[in-house]
Amino acid sequence: MYPLEYIQPVFRPPSEWKSLILQVTNGCSWNRCTFCDMYTEEDKKFRPKKIELISKELQQIKKSGLPVNRIFLADGDAMMLPFKRLKEILELIRDVFPNNIRVSSYCLPRNLTNKTVEQLKELKDLGLKILYVGCESGDDEVLKLIDKGETYQSSLTALVNIKQAGLKSSVMILNGLGGPKLSKQHAINSAKLMNEGQPDYLSTLVVSFPLGEERFAANFKGDFRQLTQPELFNEMEILLSHLELDKTIFRSDHASNYLVLKGTLGQDKAALLAKVRQALNTPSSITLRQEWQRGL
Numbered sequence: 001m002y003p004l005e006y007i008q009p010v011f012r013p014p015s016e017w018k019s020l021i022l023q024v025t026n027g028c029s030w031n032r033c034t035f036c037d038m039y040t041e042e043d044k045k046f047r048p049k050k051i052e053l054i055s056k057e058l059q060q061i062k063k064s065g066l067p068v069n070r071i072f073l074a075d076g077d078a079m080m081l082p083f084k085r086l087k088e089i090l091e092l093i094r095d096v097f098p099n100n101i102r103v104s105s106y107c108l109p110r111n112l113t114n115k116t117v118e119q120l121k122e123l124k125d126l127g128l129k130i131l132y133v134g135c136e137s138g139d140d141e142v143l144k145l146i147d148k149g150e151t152y153q154s155s156l157t158a159l160v161n162i163k164q165a166g167l168k169s170s171v172m173i174l175n176g177l178g179g180p181k182l183s184k185q186h187a188i189n190s191a192k193l194m195n196e197g198q199p200d201y202l203s204t205l206v207v208s209f210p211l212g213e214e215r216f217a218a219n220f221k222g223d224f225r226q227l228t229q230p231e232l233f234n235e236m237e238i239l240l241s242h243l244e245l246d247k248t249i250f251r252s253d254h255a256s257n258y259l260v261l262k263g264t265l266g267q268d269k270a271a272l273l274a275k276v277r278q279a280l281n282t283p284s285s286i287t288l289r290q291e292w293q294r295g296l
């Protein structure tokens with residue numbers, strides 16, 4: 001929709017479908033999570049974009065006259081940029097579009113370790129409103145096996161700092177990430193992390209391997225296989241039943257999911273659990289996404 005030249009592929013959270021995607025960096029500076037093939041192509045080597053080019057692109061969009069209400073800073077971890085550069089980018093956005101643009105970005109927990117809560121507040125005042133945090137799991141054993149470079153504690157610290165700065169957090173947890181052996185502890189510790197962090201949004205995706213699972217399975221030394229549908233529902237049942245959230249919008253509607261779940265937690269916990277148990281006990285009585293309807 002917006003006439004910019006992107007280095008493809010470009011990924012964004014499903015809820016940012018209306019946003020202007022502003023590629024302030026290319027790729028992901030970490031690029032080691034064993035489940036993630038999103039930025040492994042040669043063209044996607046990590047590189048911050050020059051500020052002059054970002055400014056030019058913003059002017060180009062302004063000139064096009066297309067409406068801009070939301071901007072998503074791409075690619076995979078734009079928040080790795082230092083505070084000074086992020087501030088510069090947000091000031092540029094504000095100068096070109098002075099009408100209160102809502103800015104968002106993906107954010108690894110460690111992207112925040114070199115930024116104070118005061119600095120995050122400053123970024124919030126300049127328009128940054130929501131950070132999408134790929135926690136993936138709250139279980140340290142799983143986090144190590146997937147080479148996320150994060151722990152339960154580092155993820156929690158980031159969620160707490162985001163909240164303290166008045167920013168919103170949207171967390172992703174991956175269903176099936178520990179295989180059958182670690183399924184239970186993955187679900188319980190992910191719920192525990194969410195209970196302590198109380199994110200504003202929580203979404204679950206089913207871990208999928210469009211390019212094959214060899215790279216992912218290697219660290220498990222023979223102990224990994226993808227969960228079957230009932231095993232995925234069972235893991236979801238454990239996760240949901242351990243979640244004690246005050247007011248979190250919960251979505252399990254990403255294209256990778258077989259069972260679509262949406263609600264607000266805690267108020268909808270019983271209804272969501274009933275739906276998962278129905279999928280588990282009488283799958284023929286419920287609409288499930290077919291394999292061909294799924295994707296990443």
Ligand SMILES: C[S@@+](CC[C@H](N)C(=O)[O-])C[C@H]1O[C@@H](n2cnc3c(N)ncnc32)[C@H](O)[C@@H]1O
Nearest residue numbers: 011035036076106107108133134172206207208
């Ligand atoms: C484009 S990535 C960027 C996330 C950000 N770099 C982070 O780690 O917080 C967005 C999310 O897509 C999801 N994702 C990536 N690869 C996936 C896979 N193979 N299966 C399911 N979800 C995947 C993960 O939840 C990941 O956090």
Ligand code: SF4
Nearest residue numbers: 028031032033036076
């Ligand atoms: S999940 Fe995030 S941090 Fe990990 S490789 Fe993918 S984009 Fe990078």
